[in-house]
Amino acid sequence: LPVVVIAGRPNVGKSTLFNRLVGRRQALVADTPGVTRDRKEGVALVRGRHIRLIDTAGLEEAAPDSLFGRMRASSESAVQEADLILFCIDARAGVTPTDEHFAQWVRRQNRPVLLIANKAEGRQGTAAALEAYRLGLGDPLGLSAEHGDGVTDLMWEIAERLPADKLGPEEEEDEWAPEPELTDEEEVRPTGPLKVAIVGRPNAGKSTLLNTLLGEERMITGPEPGLTRDSIAVTLHDGDDTFEIVDTAGLRKKARIDEALEKMSVSASIEALKMAEVAVLVLDATLGVHEQDLQIARLIEREGRACVLALNKWDAVEDRTATRKAILDRLSISLAQMRGVPVVTFSALTGSAVQKLLPAVREAWTVWNARVPTGALNRWFEEMLERHQPPLVDGRRLKLRYMTQVKSRPPTFVVFGTRAEQMPDDYKRYLVNGLREAFDLPGVPIRLQTRGTK
Ligand code: GDP
DSSP states (O other), X not given: OOEEEEEXXXXXXXXXXXXXXXXXXXGHHHHSTTOOTTSEEEEEEETTXXXXXXXXXXXXXXXXXXXHHHHHHHHHHHHHTOXXXXXXXXXXXXXXXXXXXXXXXXXXXXXXEEEEEESOOHHHHHHHHGGGGGGSSXXXXXXXXXTOTTHHHHHHHHHHHSOGGGOOOOOOOOTTOOOOOOOTTSOOOOSSOEEEEEEESTTSSHHHHHHHHHTTTOOEEOOOTTSOTTOEEEEEEETTEXXXXXXXXXXXXXXXXXXXXXXXXXHHHHHHHHHOSEEEEEEETTTOOOHHHHHHHHHHHHTTOEEEEEEEOGGGOSSHHHHHHHHHHHHHHHOGGGTTOOEEEOOTTTOTTGGGHHXXXXXXXXXXXXXXXXXXXXXXXXXXXXXXXXXXXXXXXOEEEEEEEEETTTTEEEEEEETGGGOOHHHHHHHHHHHHHHTTOTTSOOEEEEEEEO
C-alpha cells in the first residue's frame, strides 16, 4: 500500500489528524505486520483507496536529545519510505523556527510533500495558514483535524498524489466521509434579491429612471425594516434575477431649497448605500462630471460597494464618443476604482437602452463576490514583484512573500511579508490596480491589507 507519513513538530495536531483519517479502522493498527510499539500506524481509506498511514508523534516521546533531533530521529526512517509526507504546522501559532528547521530537512529528503496548516478554523486560521508559503513546501492546505473542516479536500489532495503502481483495489467510500465542500472557483449565486442603490446628484434623473424601470411592474414594497423612514424598496425582475432597489426619493423630494437639496442628496446616498450591494451612479451626461459626482463616487468606494456608472440623458447628448471619453477620463483620473467601471448609457426619459442596466448590475454583483484562487493569485503576485521590486523603506528592501484573498464583498486581500505593514501607498496602488486588471475586477473597491511576518 502507499505509505503516507504525518510529520511536524510536537503539538501541531498530528495525532488528531491521524485519528481523523484512520477513523474506525484504527482497530487495524495492531493487525498490521511490522508495526512497532513506538510507531503509530494504521490503514486509512482515502477516496476508495487504502493507504498505510504513519504518525511520527508516537516516536517523539521515546527519542532523547534536542527537540529537532527527536523529531528527526522519529521521522527519519518513516519519511524515507514515504510515498507522501503530510507536513503539519499549527496555523494558529504561525510558522515557528522549529517548523522552518524541520521543513528544511524534509525538503532535502526529496519525497512528495503536502503542506498542512492545521487548526485553521474560521477566517483568521486561513490567513495564518498562508504564512506557511514561506516554508517552500508548496501551497498549504488549511484544515481543522479536530473539527473536520477541510478534511475532504485533504483526501482529494492525498488521492491525487498516490503512486498508481502501489494502489490496492478500489473500495466503497467510508460512510462518515463528508460531502465535498464548495471550492473557491465556484460562482456565487444570489440567495435573495440583489440590493441596489440608485445614487447621483439632484436632477441626474434618478426618479425618472426608477419610474421607467418600474414600468408595468410597480411593485412598491416598504417601508421595510432596515429602511429609513423616507426610503422605499422597489422590487424588480430581470430574467431569473430579482432586484430590490432602495430608493431615497422621499428624502430628496422633501428638501426645498437648493442648498439643502445638495446636502440631502449626499446623506440620502449614504443611507441608500449602507443597504445596497451594488450602487448605480447616475450622471447627467449633458453636464459632465462635477465635484459632487466624485464625492458620491468616493462614498461608494468608502462603503465598499460595487458600482455601475449610468450615463443618463443620452438622448440629449450630441457628440456621444467625445462625451463618453471625457466623462470616463475625468472619473478614472480622480478615482482608481472607476477605471474600467461598467458603463451603461441610456435615456431614462424615453426608456431607450434602459434594459441594459439590470444585467450590468448583476454582472457587477458577481465581480463584487469574486474569489481569486490562491494559486493563481500568487503566481501573479510573483510576476508583479519581479516587474517592480518592492521599495526600500528606511534603506532596507521590503520582503513580500505571498498573498491571499481573505474575503469578498468587496474583494479583500492580504499581503504577507517581512515589514509588509510598511508598504508605501504607491506600491499598494500598483498592486491594487494590477489586481483589478489581472483578475478582471472592474468597478469594485479592492481592499489591500498587509501583515508583517518574522
Ligand atoms: P432626480 O433628482 O435624480 O430624481 O432627477 P429627476 O428624475 O427628477 O429628473 C430631473 C430632470 O431631468 C427632469 O426634468 C427629467 O425629465 C429630466 N430627465 C431625466 N432623465 C432624462 C433623460 O434621459 N433625458 C432627458 N433629456 N431628460 C431627462
